[in-house]
Amino acid sequence: MKQGVFTVRENIPLTDSVYRMKLEGDTSSFTNAGQFLNIRIDGLYLRRPISLCDLEDRIITIIYKVVGKGTEDLSKMTPGKTLDILTGLGNGYDLSLSGSHPLLLGGGVGVPPLYYLAKKLIEDGKRVSVVLGFNTQNEVFYEKEFRALGADVIVTTVDGSYGKKGFVTDAMPHDYTYFYTCGPEPMLKAVYRSTVTEGQFSFEKRMGCGFGACMGCSCKTITGYKRICKDGPVLKKEEILWEN
Amino acid sequence: MGKLNVNLCGIELDNPVIASSGTFGYGYEFAELYDINCLGTFSFKGTTKEPRFGNATPRIAEGPSGILNSIGLQNPGVEKVISEELPKLKKCFHKPVIANVGGFSMEEYVYTCKKLDKEEQVGWLEVNISCPNVHGGGMSFGMQCDAAYAITKAVKEATTKPVLIKLSPNVTDIVSIAKACEDAGADGISLINTLMGMRIDLKTRKPILANVFGGYSGAAVFPVALRLVYLVAHAVDIPVVGIGGVSSAENVLEMMMAGATAVQVGAANLLDPFVCRDIVRDLPAAMEKYGIDSLSDLSIKQGAK
Numbered sequence: 335m336k337q338g339v340f341t342v343r344e345n346i347p348l349t350d351s352v353y354r355m356k357l358e359g360d361t362s363s364f365t366n367a368g369q370f371l372n373i374r375i376d377g378l379y380l381r382r383p384i385s386l387c388d389l390e391d392r393i394i395t396i397i398y399k400v401v402g403k404g405t406e407d408l409s410k411m412t413p414g415k416t417l418d419i420l421t422g423l424g425n426g427y428d429l430s431l432s433g434s435h436p437l438l439l440g441g442g443v444g445v446p447p448l449y450y451l452a453k454k455l456i457e458d459g460k461r462v463s464v465v466l467g468f469n470t471q472n473e474v475f476y477e478k479e480f481r482a483l484g485a486d487v488i489v490t491t492v493d494g495s496y497g498k499k500g501f502v503t504d505a506m507p508h509d510y511t512y513f514y515t516c517g518p519e520p521m522l523k524a525v526y527r528s529t530v531t532e533g534q535f536s537f538e539k540r541m542g543c544g545f546g547a548c549m550g551c552s553c554k555t556i557t558g559y560k561r562i563c564k565d566g567p568v569l570k571k572e573e574i575l576w577e578n
Numbered sequence: 579m580g581k582l583n584v585n586l587c588g589i590e591l592d593n594p595v596i597a598s599s600g601t602f603g604y605g606y607e608f609a610e611l612y613d614i615n616c617l618g619t620f621s622f623k624g625t626t627k628e629p630r631f632g633n634a635t636p637r638i639a640e641g642p643s644g645i646l647n648s649i650g651l652q653n654p655g656v657e658k659v660i661s662e663e664l665p666k667l668k669k670c671f672h673k674p675v676i677a678n679v680g681g682f683s684m685e686e687y688v689y690t691c692k693k694l695d696k697e698e699q700v701g702w703l704e705v706n707i708s709c710p711n712v713h714g715g716g717m718s719f720g721m722q723c724d725a726a727y728a729i730t731k732a733v734k735e736a737t738t739k740p741v742l743i744k745l746s747p748n749v750t751d752i753v754s755i756a757k758a759c760e761d762a763g764a765d766g767i768s769l770i771n772t773l774m775g776m777r778i779d780l781k782t783r784k785p786i787l788a789n790v791f792g793g794y795s796g797a798a799v800f801p802v803a804l805r806l807v808y809l810v811a812h813a814v815d816i817p818v819v820g821i822g823g824v825s826s827a828e829n830v831l832e833m834m835m836a837g838a839t840a841v842q843v844g845a846a847n848l849l850d851p852f853v854c855r856d857i858v859r860d861l862p863a864a865m866e867k868y869g870i871d872s873l874s875d876l877s878i879k880q881g882a883k
Contacts, residue, residue, distance in 0.1 A: 335610065335611065335851075337611075337850075337851065337852060374849065378640065379640050379641070379642070379643050379644055379645055379796055379797070379798075379849065380638070380640045380645060380848075380849065381849060420851070539635060539636070540635065540636040540637070540638045540639070540786075541638060542637075542638045542645060542647060542848050543601075543847070543848035543849075543851070545607060545851060546603065546607045547601060547602060547603050547607050547608070547847060547848060547851070548600065548601060548638070548647065548649065548848050549600075549623075549632060549637075549649045549652045550635075550637045550638035550647060550649065551635065551637075551638070552631065552632060552635065552637075552649075552652055553635070554631060559631055559652070564607070577634075
């Protein structure tokens, strides 16, 4: 983890409520896809944790949905604005377990962390299949960006307005060797039930600090109590205990 | 004696800056970021007799300049704290540390305090009779003078190290409770713990915290804490540790002017993990700015043991 000052280089809408921001600064504390950053926003007491979508030299890409005051303020920031950010947070995905044909399953704003993961897996010579799930056509983003990486991409929409109708679990290929997923909890549960291999899940929880100090985002797992921010956000399938 | 040094219940601190229990873990998360030996000391995560997962999540909500938490004393229990956490703490922190203790009965408080009292690195015991987030214990002992007196007396009789009693602001008369603790033999008073509060999600119309209520802390509570520190410090003869919304060197000076012998920094650690280091760094300049030669002369409690 590092604390640094980053400069907004781009902040553009991808859909009605989802934005992509590029930030320039010292990115050296990121070691893994699936990690996150924690952004201080003027006038708000707590930082806002957002997953890492892409990393290139000194540029971080994040994709976020406007859901409240913090993300609304973020969406109004213009290039040149500087932000105090904690970087390199969380464990991230373990790429070493992927096998030759990993399957990536993303739902809504759970899609972004899978982008950098797909990029790294493809760099490692893996055949990567991606299923991106959204509610409806005008919420779809990043389909072509994943294709540009060289991944096989399937898009699902719940209402059938674009791609395959249904959930990500309705469109999974059958020959995958391992899976990685991120999305809303009902989707994660469906993935847990539908997948036939081992895999890794990235979780979201309300956090206090984001670096393991406050115990605000604890969860129970088969291997004991874990902090989503520090011991997660990625948990392996075999350690997950669903609380309800 | 340096100009930043203070004496807390007979133990010299290099400076009055103490990271508060529950915001600093067992120190090692922060030791990855900077040498935490620059602190006066810190109070490690509240320890109970048995392991505790704590409350259901969400446990965190936000308010204007503050954080609402309902962690519920998550900790691995005193045996594991001693066997697993304190050895890790010892590797990164080489000064006496404050052991913060929670409980649900007199017997539990005494049990946990006795165990931690035997640990070499423990300099002080800080008995939390003010946790707002657990039922059937915690704060209930800090709500009434006789219960506060009884806990303090029992812990004092069972231990050898200085005992600080950590008080809740969620009471009608904190001064009487502080006096009861002093009468029972407390070596110092820590205050304040968090202020009870809640938030409701406008979209779901339900409380944000799974526990419904939580404890509010952060910069927003500083003036409230300062007043209570002032009242208690002027009413008891034992040292007072000022806690509540401290986030700058100036806040530390203000707390000490109100009567605190040392000052804890809590919620601020969660936003800015370097804040304690920076406060220690900034203290000499702030002292010079306000014409303060020595911190130990500042507090009305100087000389109190």
